[in-house]
Amino acid sequence: AYQTAYLKAHYPLEFLAAVLNCEINNSAALAKHIMEARDQGIELLAPDINHSNRDFTVENGKVRYGLAGVKNVGVGAIHNILEARGAARFVSFRDVLERINLGKVNRKVLEALIQAGAFDSLQPRRSRLMAGLESALEKVGNQKRLQAVKQMSMFGGLLEAHEDDWLPEAQPWDRSIKLAREKEALGVYLSGHPLDAYRALLKAQIRITTADLSELPDSQEVILGVVVTSLKEKATKRGGRLAILTVEDLAGSVEVVVFGEVYERVASLLQQPSLPLWLKGHVVQEENGLKLVAQEIASLETALPRGPSRLDVRLQAAMVTREQLLNLKGILIRHGGPVPVFLHFLHSREEASLALPRELALTPSPELISEVNRLFGYPALTL
Incomplete structure (x- = not known):
């Protein structure tokens, strides 16, 4: 070792x-x-x-x-x-x-x-x-x-x-x-991944990945952003159909069982190659490993909320230092994305607002909020 x-x-x-x-x-x-x-x-x-x-x-x-x-x-x-x-x-x-x-x-x-x-x-x-x-x-x-x-x-x-x-x-x-x-x-996605375009949104809005599943209790409900990498269809004893999937996200893969009624609704969706999917299911812990049982499946494009159209950082003007503003710029650059940012300098009952340039637009995430609020010592940014 x-x-x-x-x-x-x-x-x-x-x-x-x-x-x-x-x-x-x-x-x-x-x-x-x-x-x-x-x-x-x-x-x-x-x-x-x-x-x-x-x-x-x-x-x-x-x-x-x-x-x-x-x-x-x-x-x-x-x-x-x-x-x-x-x-x-x-x-x-x-x-x-x-x-x-x-x-x-x-x-x-x-x-x-x-x-x-x-x-x-x-x-x-x-x-x-x-x-x-x-x-x-x-x-x-x-x-x-x-x-x-x-x-x-x-x-x-x-x-x-x-x-x-x-x-x-x-x-x-x-x-x-x-x-x-x-x-x-x-056997792997090498030049890119179908979920690359959703990486920031998944991190901000779903947060859990297949790598986290082993830590969850039996029957825990989860939501994942995934693509299907294999599908096997089976007949049920009652003459219906079910599917056993292997799905993959940016952290790993897991087996998913899709039973009759759910499968009938989404069968055509599952056949589309490398289509990013929104998957809701619950964990089933077994002796030979875990799997998920699907409850809902939809296209990730339509199911995932796109988040806020802008972010507002509200600062106490009398307390802000030049060093803090420079550090804030660094944080915004690290979390770059499509959402525009507005600074609001509050002084007594007055407020001055400033729209930041496009190169400082960002992607919202819990980590971003934590970093900004830790920098200023108060909740300057909330969603």
């Missing part, structure tokens, strides 16, 4: 890479460790066809995702990719296809790598790679067969003439689709 704590404290990147490599075939464990790493300020780099090795590695003060962490990418395919890469980096998607063995690195492997973002450095629009993959494989396959029978002198321009056909123009995937496919390939 002492050695583990020492390594974690003094070699956090190397320690994280080692832990991830131990769990490289366990998506749930990977997701847990990656969330913890982000909380510690450690950045994970996406898998990359030119930079990733088989395992997770340390790279320029960050941890690079290993190719073995991509689902459907086996040891044989990885070995062939690394062998083909050798000392010379791939310069294009076409270059990759020409140099690898398409028998070992097949379409299924390539699709997984595209969805994981492994070709982003060569072609950032993943939708174009997916749209052109079938045509590309056909053309490269033809080229390699012609090379095998030494007929390339007759067909030397075959590939070049159709290069543009490989990557047809395609609409970029919207963010939810991109993240859902990334999750499918990696």
Whole structure:
């Protein structure tokens, strides 16, 4: 235990890479460790066809995702990719296809790598790679067969003439689709999270996360902001339906049971990939762990109150110092967001008001209120 704590404290990147490599075939464990790493300020780099090795590695003060962490990418395919890469980096998607063995690195492997973002450095629009993959494989396959029978002198321009056909123009995937496919390939959301846009609101208005559930008593009612990461539908003895979900928030995941009447109301909502959801349920503590039983589910966009339209900080003018105002500015910057702030300087029965500039707008939260009121020693800010 002492050695583990020492390594974690003094070699956090190397320690994280080692832990991830131990769990490289366990998506749930990977997701847990990656969330913890982000909380510690450690950045994970996406898998990359030119930079990733088989395992997770340390790279320029960050941890690079290993190719073995991509689902459907086996040891044989990885070995062939690394062998083909050798000392010379791939310069294009076409270059990759020409140099690898398409028998070992097949379409299924390539699709997984595209969805994981492994070709982003060569072609950032993943939708174009997916749209052109079938045509590309056909053309490269033809080229390699012609090379095998030494007929390339007759067909030397075959590939070049159709290069543009490989990557047809395609609409970029919207963010939810991109993240859902990334999750499918990696088992984790890496380039972002569907709940990122709600991070401040969740912290201010819901406050509880999946990480807190183990501390709650049986039957405790909770509200969470989540996305569905897996869904299994089952038939009940009475001929109805129920669903067993795995849901994830920014801190972890939990199993949720959605019984008949609730499930019938929200079944279509649960099928939408990476849709942020508002979930109300109660805790069920069991010997093999805890789960939630859903009572209500709705779109987070419609269910979550958006909070106040402005915040007012009321200060006793005779007591305010320049140092306090400078510290207040620092607090507002740390809690930056969309809500405008107004200062009110109170003196006897008179009041002077000042609208702060847009760059000092903020996101309301209990922590913000506590910091401001602690700074001035009285309730200058309330919601």
